[in-house]
Structure formats: structure tokens, C-alpha cells
Amino acid sequence: MTMLVDTQQAQALWSGCGYIHKFTYQGELLVAKVATVPAQLAHRHITQSPHSLRRKYQSYEKELNFYRHTGQRYISVCTLPEVKALAHQNEVFILVLSDFETQGYRNVSAASRVHLDYMLTWLARFHAVGLVDPDLLTGVVRGNYWHLDTRPDEFERMASGELKNSAQAINQRLIDCPYQTLIHGDAKLANFAFSSKQALGYDFQHVGLGVGIADVMLLLTSIYSGRELETQALVCLDSYFEQLGRALSGIWSAERIAELEKSWRELWPYVWADFHRFLMGWKPDHQKLTAYMFSQSELCLAQLGEVRC
Structure with a gap:
């Protein structure tokens, strides 16, 4: 196994x-993600607490467990990198994957409508697997x-107010x-690559249980400005x-698919309010805090107020 140490072949992970290293093995170009969590992150907005240290450590455990136990169930439905090897030793996580660039996939810095449709289709197919095979969800913790x-x-750290109270x-x-x-759980543009x-x-560090539209919400925040979201x-x-209906068609009845859609559409304001809550405690001047997010949060809070009455 030959490791390429050229700096162009190594990319630092978050904070x-x-x-991430690229290297060749038996003539094949592979990618190794070598991760460990430092006591203090290299991030100007984050001071590491014992809780945040544990959360980050568990995120790498999640990713290894997804590829080890679950990923093969998904790979025939929605495209994932192929796993070549994985290991966890002495608080170091190693994940070796196929290099998707050799298969014709590329990252993009700005998404076209075609790219967006591809991502929405991928998410719909990914979510459909867990819906039709609930055994996959046994013992799974919350995602995102x-x-x-x-x-x-x-x-x-959140300021007092109705959002925090709710x-x-x-x-x-x-x-x-x-x-x-x-x-x-982290379905942003940067975690997708595209072929024609x-x-x-x-990047499955935040995979877990949830409602599919939470992924859709996060994806849109990584692509659109507030005005575009409107x-x-x-x-x-x-x-x-x-796309979700197509993925479930022939497995679920039309009535059940319609009920799923109704249930998740009703939660659209809630997934925005939930993310809004996080941003207000993490970085209250974040660019993702848009008028559209505020309006959805207000709608969520109004609905909760009606229930309480």
C-alpha cells in the first residue's frame, strides 16, 4: 500500500x-478518512466542553457503524462510496473508501436545478429504505x-424567549x-458529489432517526438565500x-404514501424552528438565519400556541 504524501492529496477535516488522504493500493486510488477529536477544536466560534467532545467522538462512531452495519442495505438504492476497510483504535477512526472522482463524480460549489433534483431524488430514496424496512431503525439514536x-x-446560551421556551x-x-x-443528518451541498x-x-457522521424533511430543510439552507427560499x-x-412517492410506489399503498406526505408536510415549520433554535444558541448572526426561517418558526410557534389553548 502506497500513501501519497503530496500536500495536494491531503485535506484537513473540520476544525x-x-x-483525508488519497493513496493507491494495487493500482486503485482510494481515500482514507483518519479522524480523531482534539481536546480543543480549531474553531473560533466553539469552545469544547466535555459534552461537545463526547458528541463529536460519537459522530465518528456513528459513521463507522453506518458503513459497517447499514450501508450495504442502501448502496443498491442510492449511490454511496464503496467501503474498502474501517478501523477504530486508540480513539482514532479510520475509514477507507473508493475515490468517487475516479467513478466520474465531482463536487460543485454552486448547485444547478439539475444538481438539486439529483440530491432530492437521492434523499427520497435514502429515506424510503428506512420507511419500508423499520428493522434498520432498531436501536438507532436521533439523527442530525x-x-x-x-x-x-x-x-x-440562547436568549430567553418563546422559541427557547417551546x-x-x-x-x-x-x-x-x-x-x-x-x-x-448533514445533507448539505458539500456532502454530495455528482455525475452526469x-x-x-x-459523510454519515450525523445519520440517525428522524423525519425526512429535516434533511430537505438543511439542504435548502446550503443552496438558497432567504429571498430564494421564499x-x-x-x-x-x-x-x-x-420522488419519495415513486420510491415507495408498489411497496406502500397510495393511501399510506399520502398519509406520510400529509404528516411530514405538517412538520415543515417545525423542522425550520428546530434548526432556528440551534442557530440562535450557536451563532445568532449566522447567514442561514433568514426571513423564511423566521416565518416558518413563527408559524410553528403559532400552531403550538393553538394546541396549548
Whole structure:
């Protein structure tokens, strides 16, 4: 096995958590993700607490477990990198994958409508697997990186107000939804690559239980500005549900698919409010705090107020 140490072949992971290396083995170009969690992150907005250290450590465990136990169930439905080897030793996580660039996939810095459709299709197919095979969800913890129970530090830093007061009710509403599936948990543009025909998804550190539209919401925040969200969000949501219906067709009845869509559409304001809550505690001047997010949060809070009355 020959490791390429050229600096062009090594990429630092988020906030000093390791590196991604490209290397050749038996003539094949592979990618090794070598991760460890430092006591203090190289991030100007984050001071590492014992809780955040544990959360980051567990995120790398999640990714290895996904590829070890679950990924093969998905690879025939939606494109993932092929796993070549994985290991966890002395608090170091090593994941060796096929290099998707050799298979014709490329990252993009700005998404076209075609790219967006590919990602929505990928997410719909990914979510459909967990919906039709609930055994995959046994013992799975909540997904995404902003889940309330994993963010006590950010919650504590939030300013007092209705959103903070309603955080647990919002969280519970999402948990109580009868249609849970496996979500990617960090479905931003940077975690997809594209061929001329489809998207490939990767980086499964925040995979877990949830409602599929949480992934759709996060994806849109990585692509659109607030003004664009006003006109494009529901168009994209319609496209996602169209693809989800296709993925479930022939397995679920039309009536059950319609009920799923109704249930998740009702939660659209809740997934925005949930992410809004996280951002207000993490970085309250974040560019993703848009007028569209505020309006969805207000709608969520109004609905909760009606329930309480």
C-alpha cells in the first residue's frame, strides 16, 4: 500500500479533527478518512466542553457503524462510496473508501436545478429504505447535528424567549411523528458529489432517526438565500415528495404514501424552528438565519400556541 504524501492529496477535516488522504493500493486510488477529536477544536466560534467532545467522538462512531452495519442495505438504492476497510483504535477512526472522482463524480460549489433534483431524488430514496424496512431503525439514536438533546451548551446560551421556551415541545412533536426513518443528518451541498446522471451522498457522521424533511430543510439552507427560499422552498418540497412517492410506489399503498406526505408536510415549520433554535444558541448572526426561517418558526410557534389553548 502506497500513501501519497503530496500536500495536494491531503485535506484537513473540520476544525482539526484529522485528515483525508488519497493513496493507491494495487493500482486503485482510494481515500482514507483518519479522524480523531482534539481536546480543543480549531474553531473560533466553539469552545469544547466535555459534552461537545463526547458528541463529536460519537459522530465518528456513528459513521463507522453506518458503513459497517447499514450501508450495504442502501448502496443498491442510492449511490454511496464503496467501503474498502474501517478501523477504530486508540480513539482514532479510520475509514477507507473508493475515490468517487475516479467513478466520474465531482463536487460543485454552486448547485444547478439539475444538481438539486439529483440530491432530492437521492434523499427520497435514502429515506424510503428506512420507511419500508423499520428493522434498520432498531436501536438507532436521533439523527442530525442540531438535535436538542445533544445541544445543551447551545440551548443554555440562547436568549430567553418563546422559541427557547417551546424548544422541548418542538422536539417532542418531531419525535412523536409516526413516520420515522433514517436521515442523513448533514445533507448539505458539500456532502454530495455528482455525475452526469445522479448524485452520490457521503459523510454519515450525523445519520440517525428522524423525519425526512429535516434533511430537505438543511439542504435548502446550503443552496438558497432567504429571498430564494421564499420562491423555491415549496417547489423543492413538492419535488421531494414526488420522488419519495415513486420510491415507495408498489411497496406502500397510495393511501399510506399520502398519509406520510400529509404528516411530514405538517412538520415543515417545525423542522425550520428546530434548526432556528440551534442557530440562535450557536451563532445568532449566522447567514442561514433568514426571513423564511423566521416565518416558518413563527408559524410553528403559532400552531403550538393553538394546541396549548
